[in-house]
Amino acid sequence: MSCSTAMKSTKLILLGLCISFAACQSSQNAEHKTDSIASIESGPGKIVDERFLVVPGRSVGEISLGEDVENVGKLLGRPNAGDAAMGKAWGIWYSNDSTGGMRNEIAIYSSYRDTSMRMKDVKQIRITSDKFKTQDGFTTGKSIADTKLKFPAVEKVSTYLNENKDTVLVYDAQKDGIGFEFLKGKSISVTVHPMNKSVNATYLTLHPEWKLIE
Template sequence: MRQFNILSVLLLALVMGCNEPKKKTVEEETEARLPAGAFPEYSGDLMIVPGKSIDKVFLGQDMSEVFKILGNPSDGDAAMGKSWGIWYLRDSTDTKKGELSVYSSYKNNSMSTKDVKQIVVSATNYRTDKGLRIGVSLDEIKAVFPDVKKAAVYLNTAKKDSLVVYDAENEGIAFDVRNKGDHFFTTAITVHPKNVSVNSTYLTIHPGWDKIQ
């Protein structure tokens, strides 16, 4: 009887050991398949790396991998083989906290797959290693990137408001800046390839705004 009990315990341990990897695989697959617009909930600061990445999305990344991480986009636009995917960022109470947008186009002439060309974020829990994030002033941007230059100006006639894009082209980062009471503050940050203008996209990511410069 004692030998039988020992054998039973060993068999049970073996079965549980075999089932554990399978359980882990199912959990990983479930995490990778997020429903439309259900951006993963994160806590803490998420990194913006000029010329490289925003959190887990990086320049040159295959869009199939982006969809595994973010799920299907909440909104977007597409034309001529180029597209914007827009994900709404929400907190634990399902309150919208900003957007993460990814600009993509075909990798090569085979026109079979697309990769990431630009990434834009407008949520306060994303920052660079120098602390630049949404809401910082134009002076703070210039202190970190003294060579930043005005790249575009947009006008919203209905709101009687203007938006200026400042680009540190050599570093691969740009900032959407608006004016409120003589205070210029950042509303979005774009990561793009170094030494390539932020204006190199075919589609604009500023719906409701008319480019005047």
């Protein structure tokens, strides 16, 4: 199969909520991913399919923190939505799934890698689908209590009112490199970010329609 065909196939799989990031990655990223998977396989428990594996502080599926954002565009195509300012941007890809009136999504936050302003890399990866899991099966839909058991360092960092006037709580396990949004007691998203950096350390707000109340 050609690289172009593989990328088109991958995009269709993503939009059907069976996201596959295996096609047409750079050899450098493939080597990095092999290293990370090898370390995970040495741990206990069932191994999650690499295409849906969440590694806090490192990666989601085949997209890694620090990766050239142009590679993400080649893999997923043009985003369905987003925002950009001052060399920083969110790109959002929606699924075709409309169960319960909600579309699952993957969002990528990127900015320039350094002061040369020649390349933008991935700074955060946010997903809402419960198909994505950590090595031991942790995913969206968990309670705050469950999340604290898994990530003892997690703390509430902000509170918002969304467009429906529902309260959304944002929690972050900063040292682990993973954050969560909670609505009505259940997590609705997982965000992977660099370890020891806040999930809120972004110039742009992913949900500009949300009102910060705390």
